[in-house]
Amino acid sequence: MRTVVALTGALALSLATGCAKGAAGSDARTVTYWLWDANQLPAYQACAEGFEKANPGLRVNITQMGWEDYWTKLTASFIAGTQPDVFTDHVQKFGQFADLEVLEPLDDLGIDDKAYQPGLAANWIGQDGHRYGAPKDWDTVALFYNEKLAKAAGLTPAQLDGLSWNPKDGGSFEKAIARLTVDVNGRRGDEPGFDRERVKVYGLATAGGGDGDGQTQWSPFTGSAGWDYTDKKRWGTEYRYDDKTFQSVVSWYFGLAKKGYLAPLADYSAGANPANAQIAAGKAAVAFDGAWMISTYHGFKGLDVGAARTPTGPTGKRATMMNGLADSVTKNARNKQGAKKWVRYLASDACQKTVGGYGIVFPATPAGTRAAVAAYAKKGVDVSAFTRPVADRRESTTFTYPITDYAADVYALMRPAMQDIYGNGAPVGDLDETTRQINRILDQ
Known part of the structure; x- marks a missing residue:
């Protein structure tokens, strides 16, 4: 089994320049959360407000950075011990992180595969049978x-x-x-x-x-x-x-x-x-x-x-x-209990309908997807070219990224x-x- 130390050579420059700073301020009252899409930031800030109202005493600190910087800094943060509590995960990266044992199992969240668009939840089950991601959204x-x-x-x-x-x-x-x-x-x-x-x-x-x-x-x-x-x-x-x-x-x-x-x-x-x-x-x-x-x-x-x-x-x-992102909890999260509560909220209809209402992505739950379609329609945008392949599998085939080590x-x-x-x-x-x-x- 490889360890995080195996990545130090490739990331030496990143660490030397001090690029991993995401976990600052994480404590029992704060959950740190990283994502890469600036367009989605307002939607998740709105989710954070809803979460904080439902969980008095907990606060979500969101950090957004560009795609390339995101993965470099995230991997470096695992080495430096400055990883966020929760981060937006990509199925193409999942195998590596699971192998490095830097993800927290999420079996206790009670994620029901049937609550999400078909196939999304199953992609986040590791080779050991444990779940490491809660469905977030999907795209075609x-x-x-x-x-x-x-x-x-x-x-x-x-x-x-x-x-x-x-x-x-x-x-x-x-x-x-x-x-x-x-x-x-x-x-x-x-x-x-x-x-x-x-x-x-x-x-x-x-x-x-x-x-x-x-x-x-x-x-x-x-x-x-x-x-x-x-x-x-x-x-x-x-x-x-x-x-x-x-x-x-x-x-x-x-x-x-x-x-x-x-x-x-x-x-x-x-x-x-x-x-x-x-x-x-x-x-x-x-x-x-x-x-x-x-x-x-x-x-x-x-x-x-x-x-x-x-x-x-x-x-x-x-x-x-048909790709689907997920939210993952880091194994060494400073606020693991709060992190799991936040991930469960992110995967719920409450948050997913909020995100869908911004008309930026298709959330993973059917209710979230319907909210997104309605939001796009309000803008005068027809998104059927993306949704029909998922709704009607008789004429369309969907497939996922290759998931391997x-x-x-x-x-x-x-x-x-x-x-x-x-x-x-x-x-x-x-x-x-x-x-x-x-x-x-x-x-x-």
């Missing part, structure tokens, strides 16, 4: 599109919502992406004389290579082709990036960039030029993105945005990753491998060796 992926550019290309909302694809010729999805692509001379991707080397508007924005999960890149396609990341739904022991179905999908998907329809990898920057910025700037017509970005896309001034469901694949179904190692190997295929044209067959390396690590 859909296709955001610039309504003006879609109309100019002659594509209706119904057509965009009814696309299908296959890895041989791309189906109606590739035809639509080609139609939406325009070169500097005004020729579209499906017209004679189209110059793929001088593109003005790409049909599909880039969100990077997708690393090992491809959430907002290739996962809607691999999922609807019938492929899954590992040999088991949860806590798999072997990854399947060497599978021929996966490789055929990846080859086709990144091949869209060679045709000039998908923006090149060089155009992507998570900080400076993410997919939503490409849409806002008119550099791309459509982008796969998550439900957590709904308010961002609809917040761009002068831009009318629609959303369509992911395309139907060879399995005859659509597919989308050594997630950081998988990321470290898959990130450069996928970028090499996307950016440098490396053969997808190279993933055979990458997969062998990953599975040797999991076999330790």
Whole structure:
């Protein structure tokens, strides 16, 4: 079993610069809570007020920081002993934290799987059978599109919502992406004389290579082709990036960039030029993105945005990753009793309906989700492209992030491998060796 000490080398610089300061002020009357999404901060401050009224004498101290800083500082805080009492957890990070034994079991909270959207609660059960996260929210992926550019290309909302694809010729999805692509001379991707080397508007924005999960890149396609990341739904022991179905999908998907329809990898920057910025700037017509970005896309001034469901694949179904965050209590929480009370409140309808009312995310309980849908509707935003795949499983498949040990190692190997295929044209067959390396690590 690895220990937290194993992380000290990677985090030496972080600790030297004193980046972990979150637990200051934690005592028997205060619960410290960390989250990364600034958009959700007001909603959880409102929850904290409700919690404090229901629990006189307890106070919640919330700290918010950006995504990248969040995980670096959180991991460093476990080493330095300055960890928060409670933090927003991501299922992709869960395996590592569970293995490091820095999470407190939450079996005594009485979490009922049936009280939440299907599948969310089960993702937070460790290999030891204990629960380490209380369901918080959920998201799916859909296709955001610039309504003006879609109309100019002659594509209706119904057509965009009814696309299908296959890895041989791309189906109606590739035809639509080609139609939406325009070169500097005004020729579209499906017209004679189209110059793929001088593109003005790409049909599909880039969100990077997708690393090992491809959430907002290739996962809607691999999922609807019938492929899954590992040999088991949860806590798999072997990854399947060497599978021929996966490789055929990846080859086709990144091949869209060679045709000039998908923006090149060089155009992507998570900080400076993410997919939503490409849409806002008119550099791309459509982008796969998550439900957590709904308010961002609809917040761009002068831009009318629609959303369509992911395309139907060879399995005859659509597919989308359904991710769900949770709240976890740290094993060495200074106020463990108060921390568990706070997590139980966060997972309750009382808090989840409050969060839903802000129209930022879909809370994990059905009542919270209904509150969010109503809040979006009040803003004039149709979110059915995100909710329908969850409501009707007959035509859509949902799947989760791969939940395994050594997630950081998988990321470290898959990130450069996928970028090499996307950016440098490396053969997808190279993933055979990458997969062998990953599975040797999991076999330790």
